[in-house]
Amino acid sequence: MTAQPWESRQPARARVLETATRLFYTEGIHSVGIDRIIAEAGVAKATFYRHFPSKxxxxxxxxxxxxxxxxxxxxxxxxxxxxxxxxxxxxxxxxxxxxxxxxxxxxxxxxxxxxxxxxxxxxxxxxxxxxxxxxxxxxxxxxxxxxxxxxxxxxxxxxxxxxxxxxxxxxxxxxxxxxxxxxxxxxxxxxxxxxxxxxxxx
Amino acid sequence: MTAQPWESRQPARARVLETATRLFYTEGIHSVGIDRIIAEAGVAKATFYRHFPSKxxxxxxxxxxxxxxxxxxxxxxxxxxxxxxxxxxxxxxxxxxxxxxxxxxxxxxxxxxxxxxxxxxxxxxxxxxxxxxxxxxxxxxxxxxxxxxxxxxxxxxxxxxxxxxxxxxxxxxxxxxxxxxxxxxxxxxxxxxxxxxxxxxx
DNA sequence: CCGAGAGTAGACAGACCTGTCTGGTAGCGT
DNA sequence: ACGCTACCAGACAGGTCTGTCTACTCTCGG
Incomplete structure (x- = not known):
């Protein structure tokens, strides 16, 4: 069940950045947590921290x-x-x-x-x-x-x-x-x- | 030890508001927690929540x-x-x-x-x-x-x-x-x- | 003298935060 | 076939957040 054909989707880093951009802009930066971003981006936490060492x-x-x-x-x-x-x-x-x-x-x-x-x-x-x-x-x-x-x-x-x-x-x-x-x-x-x-x- | 001659000081509510003003302005609102404010204002938590029902x-x-x-x-x-x-x-x-x-x-x-x-x-x-x-x-x-x-x-x-x-x-x-x-x-x-x-x- | 009001100190609950770590899977180049 | 890389899922640690609650102290009006 894990890892669908995700070549169709954007790669993980781009998905994270896109989601973060939307959430940071509309709700503010400190108000949005990492958990929320990775959930909405559909990305695992380890993957997130590989691309971005910190918030x-x-x-x-x-x-x-x-x-x-x-x-x-x-x-x-x-x-x-x-x-x-x-x-x-x-x-x-x-x-x-x-x-x-x-x-x-x-x-x-x-x-x-x-x-x-x-x-x-x-x-x-x-x-x-x-x-x-x-x-x-x-x-x-x-x-x-x-x-x-x-x-x-x-x-x-x-x-x-x-x-x-x-x-x-x-x-x-x-x-x-x-x-x-x-x-x-x-x-x-x-x-x-x-x-x-x-x-x-x- | 508790409750010094605090008629000399400002009353609790004013102390809280003054401290909050300083911290909110210089460090941002979401970045400053209640604990920090009451500590720097020298006010008990119960007192704070009596004057301000929420942050x-x-x-x-x-x-x-x-x-x-x-x-x-x-x-x-x-x-x-x-x-x-x-x-x-x-x-x-x-x-x-x-x-x-x-x-x-x-x-x-x-x-x-x-x-x-x-x-x-x-x-x-x-x-x-x-x-x-x-x-x-x-x-x-x-x-x-x-x-x-x-x-x-x-x-x-x-x-x-x-x-x-x-x-x-x-x-x-x-x-x-x-x-x-x-x-x-x-x-x-x-x-x-x-x-x-x-x-x-x- | 005594009770009300305001204050202090701090434990506690429950949620949420960042960041780490384990373990497993899918695809690709060789 | 094999290993490498990228990814997913989720548990976990340690800290911090807001807000509640208990227990005690001081001061002042009547």
Whole structure:
């Protein structure tokens, strides 16, 4: 009875990481135990601990994987002008944040559960944020923005704000405020377009 | 040996709440157990459970108390113009966030550990955020701002962004970006003054 | 003086946590 | 056919969690 034709399924490590990602994101990290993860992933405990020597390693892998997803998503976006790309990134975040499963930014939430800045999980979060800020800065530079450094920091502020607000406040109002702020920060070239999933207005 | 002259000390409930506030904020909520709190507060377990029927009640009291602090802090600020008051509020947040003990926004962090929006803790957080947005809106209205509703939402974005950024990124750069964004959102009347604790520039 | 109220100290129950270990099975390369 | 690797199932240890309970002490109002 044991060990079905599991070539059909994903390999154990991927199943664990997928399950952990879902549970960590929707329920929080400290609230989800190993037993629950291996049960829902259909994986034996020994197998889990072979792939992830400790729970913290799993958490770190979760954060790193989230970062990889986002990098891939950005890399796979249609290459329009830098400005259009920036606006598309923020539109995408607003769309995602308006969905029913949205639970805030995975990195911010993880950081809230790992206070120590020297912890590997925090390091992974810091890596992601460095990448993100560099992305903003390069897009701004590519657009010929006169103060890409400062403006990239402002976009980080906006990004963090919308991550939190979409979770805790009314997403429709947050979205409108994001569009307005983005226009104010980037200068009113072409306002963030109207193709959002939720009808724009207010 | 038991029961010293504890009229000199704070009463038990206050000691518990004070200890819990410190530990919850600096180490996270799920990471801190009841045993630790009562030990550091110097309170018996039975006493604790008389004042707080469950840990969640304590957590809720922690959130409510944080909210009270902030309301009192705002109420106790010198009453200048609404605009000056707004700028002072953001300056205060930046000053606080530049300190070594800063660990992010207590409400955002707590929300990260309580995913269920119907949970009493989340309700308390929502109450605080409603108060905060109303405060922004009223100050903007008092200043005669043409679109206080929308701008209040933008200030919420900025507030959440700086709460996160001051914890996870370089506080000096975040502060500069906050000043810039605030000026952009509020319109360049009088830029946020230079009296910060950390030297302004970049 | 005496009883009520608030507090202290600590044992205890039952659940859950991480992490280890044993033992068995399925598939693959050689 | 053989061994290697990856996996499954589950028991187990040792600790920690929340919450309950017993037994005692101190203080104060009446």
């Amino acid at each position: 913290d390693d799993l958490v770190r892998a979760y954060v790193v994987e989230q970062s990889s997803w986002q990098r891939a998503a950005v890399a796979g976006m249609p290459t329009a002008s830098p400005r259009a790309k920036l606006e598309a990134i923020f539109t995408l975040m607003c769309d995602f944040g308006a969905g029913p499963d949205y639970r805030g930014c995975a990195f911010v939430n993880a950081a809230a559960e790992y206070p120590d800045p020297a912890h590997p999980v925090r390091q992974a979060i810091a890596d992601h944020r460095r990448w993100l800020r560099d992305l903003y800065r390069e897009l701004l530079t590519g657009e010929g923005h006169p103060d890409a450094e400062r403006t990239a920091d402002m976009l980080m502020l906006l990004r963090d704000g919308l991550s939190v607000g979409l979770d805790l406040d009314d997403p429709v109002r947050v979205r409108a405020a994001v569009e307005e702020t983005l226009a104010a920060v980037l200068g009113r070239g072409s306002a963030m377009s109207e193709q959002g999933t939720t009808a724009g207005r207010r | 969640d009640d304590l957590v809720r009291a922690y959130v409510v108390e944080q909210s009270s602090w902030q309301r009192a802090a705002v109420a106790g600020m010198p009453t200048a113009s609404p605009r000056a008051k707004l700028e002072a509020i953001f300056t205060l947040m930046c000053d606080f966030g530049a300190g070594p003990d800063y660990r992010g926004c207590a409400f955002v962090n707590a929300a990260a550990e309580y995913p269920d929006p119907a949970h009493p803790v989340r309700q308390a957080i929502a109450d605080h955020r409603r108060w905060l947005r109303d405060l922004y809106r009223e100050l903007l209205t008092g200043e005669g701002h043409p679109d206080a509703e929308r701008t209040a939402d933008m200030l919420m974005l900025l507030r959440d962004g700086l709460s996160v950024g001051l914890d996870l990124d370089d506080p000096v750069r975040v502060r500069a970006a906050v000043e810039e964004t605030l000026a952009a959102v509020l319109g360049r009347g009088s830029a946020m003054s230079e009296q910060g604790t950390t030297a302004g520039r970049r």
